[in-house]
Structure formats: C-alpha cells, structure tokens
Amino acid sequence: MNKIFNYFIAAVWLINGLFCKVLNLVPRHQEIVSRILSDDHSRILTILIGISEIIMAVWILSGFKTKLNAITQIAIIASMNILEFILVPDLLLWGHYNSLFAFLFIVLIYFNEFYLKQKITKIS
Numbered sequence: 528m529n530k531i532f533n534y535f536i537a538a539v540w541l542i543n544g545l546f547c548k549v550l551n552l553v554p555r556h557q558e559i560v561s562r563i564l565s566d567d568h569s570r571i572l573t574i575l576i577g578i579s580e581i582i583m584a585v586w587i588l589s590g591f592k593t594k595l596n597a598i599t600q601i602a603i604i605a606s607m608n609i610l611e612f613i614l615v616p617d618l619l620l621w622g623h624y625n626s627l628f629a630f631l632f633i634v635l636i637y638f639n640e641f642y643l644k645q646k647i648t649k650i651s
Contacts, residue, residue: 533587
C-alpha cells in the first residue's frame with residue numbers, strides 16, 4: 528500500500544506541475560499566481576512553480592529522506608492552500624472546499640509516511 532500511495536502522491540505533483548502549470552493546460556493556475564504574486568511575471572513564475580512540483584514528484588519516487596519530503600509536502604500544501612483560501616477563493620476549482628481536499632491529501636501523506644511506512648519497517 529505504501530508504494531501505491533507513493534506513486535499516487537507523486538502523480539498528483541507531476542500532473543499539477545507538468546500539465547496544469549508548465550504546459551498551461553489549466554490556465555486558472557496562472558491566474559492564481561498572477562493575483563497572488565505578480566501579473567508582470569505570472570507565466571514564468573507559474574512555470575517555475577510547475578518545475579518545482581515536478582522535482583517534488585521525482586524526490587518522492589527517489590525515496591531520499593522521505594520524512595523530510597513528507598514534512599516539506601505538508602508545509603507547502605498547507606501554506607499554499609491557506610494563501611489561496613484567503614486571497615483567491617473565487618479561482619479555486621471547488622472554492623473554499625479546496626481546503627478540505629488539501630487537508631485530505633495532507634492526511635494521506637502523513638498516514639503514508641508516518642504510519643504505513645513505520646508499520647512496514649517494524650515488520651521487516
């Protein structure tokens with residue numbers, strides 16, 4: 528189960544980074560960046576964020592420092608969603624309910640790293 532969740536979590540980062548941001552298949556992401564950070568440089572900032580998300584997917588799949596990775600993911604998701612909840616709820620796919628999905632994703636990351644993986648380690 529741990530590996531399946533790892534692949535799923537990495538896929539979420541990859542899809543959001545590559546397809547939604549770098550390839551701009553979901554222009555709403557660039558609108559969010561434009562309103563929060565800068566209208567002047569929103570495209571390049573969106574691409575840089577997307578590349579960072581792709582790097583996160585690679586980091587997850589690499590298995591390098593998994594606890595640090597999980598904590599980093601949780602911090603990024605929480606801070607990003609708090610900012611969006613406050614500053615641009617009208618641009619979010621599910622409005623204020625986006626925070627519910629972000630919370631569930633955080634719980635999945637936490638459960639996968641700090642419960643499932645620890646359980647597997649104890650069995651081995």
